[in-house]
Amino acid sequence: MIEVKPADEKEIYQIITDAKLSRQKIGIIGFGKHLRREFKCDITLSTINLNNFEIKDNKVIADSGADVQKIREEAIQKNLLFPSIYDGSVGGLLALNEISSLSTAFGTPWDFTEWVDFITTFGKIRWRIVIGSQGLFGVITKATMKLYERPKKVYIYEKEIDDKKEFKFQIRKLATLKPLALLVEYDGNKKSFKIHASYTYEYELEGYTKDEGVPIISEVSDKNSYVIEIYDFIEDFLNIVDKVSPYYMYGIYGVNVVKVYVTDETLLKGFNYYSRNDAHPLFYKLKRIFDFYNIFA
Known part of the structure; x- marks a missing residue:
């Protein structure tokens, strides 16, 4: 397996074109440790050299x-907030559409991203549809x-x-106070719920401990984990608890998925x-269009 580290979009397109002609598979990697989907490839394309950014006009x-x-x-030095607690590359954040506890107030990367450039076998495309695709049909190169x-x-x-x-x-009460973050966990062993809510104002909430900060989602492994789509956060969360009895589950209020173990x-x-460990099934359908030659692993 060969690893390539292109410095610009032109190099990326050339690598894709060569791979198409030689019928080789390309796998895209960043520097984070968040890749869940396993793939086999002939070429790993690292985005590590595409590392510039500029903060301007919020x-x-x-x-x-x-x-x-x-x-x-x-952003903090400019008194601004980047609405994610992700600790990898921008490409990884967008490829996974990674949620965080801040998604309650700001949504997922899909919501706070204005546009994304990505390179396919057909050339460069500017479209947010690539967010969440996990590199199935193109290389993300730039975003605002x-x-x-x-x-x-x-x-x-x-x-x-x-x-x-x-x-x-409690969830209904906390939601009316417009939280910055509202993370809910379910512990199947204890059959109990843990609620973590963050606000920019102080409140008197009976029975709650109070500190400063936002909750962090901590996951040791993706083994036995699945994503379930939901529509009504409270009712669907409890319905999954009743029907599935997961040993662990968490959800971010305002996001239409929960993670279940x-x-x-x-x-x-x-x-x-x-x-x-997989992208949403929709992206496998889009792959047939954007990756007609099936070179992306």
């Missing part, structure tokens, strides 16, 4: 290999993303409960789901 224009953490740090006013202070409130009626009441995939029958 936006960041960034190459796909730019470091999200560095963007976040520079929105930045927001940075809050002066953020307070986090946390509580563990085991009553479903109380769970409904089960040892028996057949328990998910009847739900719209896919493996966390």
Whole structure:
């Protein structure tokens, strides 16, 4: 397997063209550790040399290999907020459409990204449709993303409960207060819910511990993990708990998916789901159009 590190879009297109002619497979990598989908390829294309970015007019224009953490740090110096806690490259963030606890207030990368350039066998295309595709049909090269006013202070409130009626009441109450972040976890062993809510204002919330900051999603492994699409956060979350009994599950209020961990995939029958190691099924259909020659692994 050969690893290539192109310096610009022209080089990327040439690599793709050569791979098409020689019928070789290309796998796209950044520098993060978030790639879940396994692939076999002849060429790994690294975006590490496409690492420039510029912050201007409450936006960041960034190459796909730019470091999200560095963007976040520079944004803070300008009193701006980059709405993700991702710690890899811009390309990885967009390829995964990675959610974070801040997705409650700002949405997923799809929501705060204005445009994306990506290279296919047909040339360069500017279209957000590539967000979430995990490199199935093109190489992301550049994007413009929105930045927001940075809050002066953020307070986090946390509580563990085991009553479903109380769970409904608490989530509805917290949601009306317009949280910056609202992360909900379910522990199947304890059969309890952990609620983490962050606000830019202080509130008196009975039974909650209070600190400063936002909740962090911590996942040790993607093994036995699946993504389930939902429509009503509270009712669907509880419905999955009742019907699936996962050993762990979490969701971000305002996002239409939850992440579920089960040892028996057949328990998910009847739900719209896919493996966390795969892209959404829609992108496999789009691959037939954008990657007609099937060179992207």
